[in-house]
Amino acid sequence: MTIANLESFIVEFFNAYGCNVQNQESGVIQVELTEELDKALMNRPFYWHYMKSLNQQGVPMSLTLITDPDKRDMKGEWIDIGSPRLQQIFNHVTSQEKYVLLFQEVEAEINTPLYPWLLANFKISYSGRQKKEELISLGIHLLNGKMIVNMMDELEKLTLKQQISDLCYTITPIITLSSGYKRLEKIILNYIDNQPKEWANEAMETLNEEIALLQHFYQDDLDDKILKKEVEELNNRYTPEINIEVISGGIVYLLDNFPKS
Incomplete structure (x- = not known):
């Protein structure tokens, strides 16, 4: 991040x-x-x-x-x-x-539609020789499928509230929440796939070096219980892993001109 x-x-x-x-x-x-x-x-x-x-x-x-x-x-x-x-x-x-339902504040003089967006804030955790985390905010329009990266940055420009404004009404989604989430998840997975893999390779190299060094000290008894336990601890410490977690999200109803930028 x-x-x-x-x-x-x-x-x-x-x-x-x-x-x-x-x-x-x-x-x-x-x-x-x-x-x-x-x-x-x-x-x-x-x-x-x-x-x-x-x-x-x-x-x-x-x-x-x-x-x-x-x-x-x-x-x-x-x-x-x-x-x-x-x-x-x-x-x-x-x-x-973790999950919210919010509406854009609108000073409407006529009946005004608000359109549904699915918001998901993902935390990506990388673990291996070193640990790193990223936050990525994504949004998808639940009618036309348009997607936005850094959704929270765009929402920060608006006034949002828990009650819908007078003379406003909501448009029923066409894309289901499940389908919308799967599309956002696909974006995250593609993003991870395109990231450099050096960190994972370095973690595996370190793991293999540490195990080889450990086995050198136990070369006369490779079935030793302490050796097996320490190898397991090394695997837990250095094996590269990526975890994806949705830390917050929800449905946000917005005017049709969102985002303005």
Whole structure:
């Protein structure tokens, strides 16, 4: 994931949960948490229990998150694709609001149709000698099959809400959710197939080297139980794998001119 995409995802997350993003410059995000996200992210159960026992309203904390490697020395918390903080955010999104139904806000003076889009935010995890994760947001128009990459970036330009605007109505999808999802999944699989394979080859080379070195030390007893256990651990550590997970998604009803760009 590029720094720009990571920043965009983080800001969208906090905005979606009603947090006050106080400052956002390149590589640095300052945000004032809500009580909900303070409880979810900051690990302060005793504080909130104490405030509740006093019948007082607690004060959520603020976070300064740094995504630019050149600014890691600044006061704040470094966050990247493998950091525990980002995993907390992923887990919260998955457990709380994995799927949504949203409508574009429209100030309509006549009856206005809104068209269905299927949104899916994929997390691709690569594991081997090194670990890497990517976020890819895709959307598909459920009438004509048009697909958009970086769907979340386009949706960020709109005002979305949970209730449909006055004088608006929804158009019934032609493409089923199952069919739409399979098309998005095919895009992801094609993307993975076209990625460089050096990382996997390097992982297998390292695995074979480590096993050969280990067998050298146990050459007099290749059936040793400890050897077999250590070989299994090496396989678990270095065998290249790719996992695909939908971390969030849903149906979004939008005007016919989407996207405008």
